[in-house]
Amino acid sequence: MKLWIVMCLIMLAIVVGGSLLERSILKATDYLSHILDSAKDAVRDNQWQVALDLRNKVDEKWRKQQKTWSPFIHNSDLNAITVSLTRLQSFLESKEQAHALAEISQLEVLLLQLHGQEVLTLKNVF
Amino acid sequence: MLITLTRTFLLYILVVLTMRLMGKRQIAQLEPFELVITIIIAELAVIPMQDPNIPLINGIISITTLLFIQVTFSVLSLRSIRFRSFLDGRYSLVIANGKILEKEMRKARYNLDELLEQLRQQSVFNLSDVEFAILETSGELSVLLKSQKRPVTPEDMQLETDYEGLPLVLIMDGQVMTSELKAGQLGEGWLRAELEKHGIKSPSDVLIASLNTTGDLFIQAKEP
Numbered sequence: 001m002k003l004w005i006v007m008c009l010i011m012l013a014i015v016v017g018g019s020l021l022e023r024s025i026l027k028a029t030d031y032l033s034h035i036l037d038s039a040k041d042a043v044r045d046n047q048w049q050v051a052l053d054l055r056n057k058v059d060e061k062w063r064k065q066q067k068t069w070s071p072f073i074h075n076s077d078l079n080a081i082t083v084s085l086t087r088l089q090s091f092l093e094s095k096e097q098a099h100a101l102a103e104i105s106q107l108e109v110l111l112l113q114l115h116g117q118e119v120l121t122l123k124n125v126f
Numbered sequence: 127m128l129i130t131l132t133r134t135f136l137l138y139i140l141v142v143l144t145m146r147l148m149g150k151r152q153i154a155q156l157e158p159f160e161l162v163i164t165i166i167i168a169e170l171a172v173i174p175m176q177d178p179n180i181p182l183i184n185g186i187i188s189i190t191t192l193l194f195i196q197v198t199f200s201v202l203s204l205r206s207i208r209f210r211s212f213l214d215g216r217y218s219l220v221i222a223n224g225k226i227l228e229k230e231m232r233k234a235r236y237n238l239d240e241l242l243e244q245l246r247q248q249s250v251f252n253l254s255d256v257e258f259a260i261l262e263t264s265g266e267l268s269v270l271l272k273s274q275k276r277p278v279t280p281e282d283m284q285l286e287t288d289y290e291g292l293p294l295v296l297i298m299d300g301q302v303m304t305s306e307l308k309a310g311q312l313g314e315g316w317l318r319a320e321l322e323k324h325g326i327k328s329p330s331d332v333l334i335a336s337l338n339t340t341g342d343l344f345i346q347a348k349e350p
Contacts, residue, residue: 008194070181076179
């Protein structure tokens with residue numbers, strides 16, 4: 001019985017931890033998507049320095065989040081976003097509008113998928 | 127490589143701990159649901175062991191959840207007979223009053239070869255000696271022989287017998303078992319004196335020493 005109580009507490013910790021992780025992912029991905037939207041507008045307006053600054057802001061936040069999430073999320077999902085951010089930097093530095101916009105859109109999709117994968121839904125369960 | 131090594135080490139400890147917490151039964155004695163959980167745990171440990179891209183926590187959470195399910199089911203089984211029979215199934219009476227119950231055998235998908243094999247494993251070679259045979263939920267066969275075929279017991283012979291308790295293992299692999307000595311209300315001084323009587327200087331020279339309830343001390347020294 002003592003073991004069962006300990007197991008119940010561990011399960012409770014897992015459920016609470018899972019919910020907190022889900023909330024953290026939702027909050028961070030929303031924030032990052034918002035900045036990426038602004039970066040997209042800046043690219044459309046040919047404001048390359050502004051877009052680069054916004055990209056750096058995303059990168060800074062992402063690196064922090066990656067450290068926190070890496071023990072819980074599949075590494076390849078996290079690496080895909082890091083690689084995409086690096087590619088975006090190159091496109092912004094070389095002022096390639098089409099590529100930069102495509103990369104930002106890809107990043108948005110990757111962030112959306114990241115959140116989508118961690119939410120407890122019937123689709124994800126099955 | 128070092129990552130795989132560390133992950134394997136951690137998961138091995140987790141699996142051993144989980145199996146230890148699940149109970150002390152051997153594979154053959156596992157109930158169906160316990161066997162399923164055991165197999166799944168082994169599989170779950172292997173996946174994050176092989177692929178360093180999968181977070182270790184995924185394996186840990188899955189194994190912990192299975193342990194939780196197993197412990198919960200065990201607690202519920204202890205408290206509810208209905209739940210226990212749902213989970214473990216019910217035993218099948220395959221021989222009753224010396225007669226094989228074909229219907230029960232068919233229901234349990236248990237054939238005559240299996241019945242005879244399990245009877246032989248219990249040293250029963252003649253089917254007509256069996257009064258009752260029960261196929262347990264673990265798959266083992268319990269057999270009650272006809273009264274004339276059962277081994278004679280001292281009670282049958284109306285013989286008086288002395289009490290026989292568990293022997294105390296006082297030394298194992300050269301180590302004195304202090305808890306056993308305490309249980310027998312004996313001291314190390316007494317033990318050393320007994321060893322000296324057998325020409326042994328130190329407990330570290332002894333492979334095993336045990337004391338039965340009649341006071342006989344069995345000592346086997348280590349090979350030189």
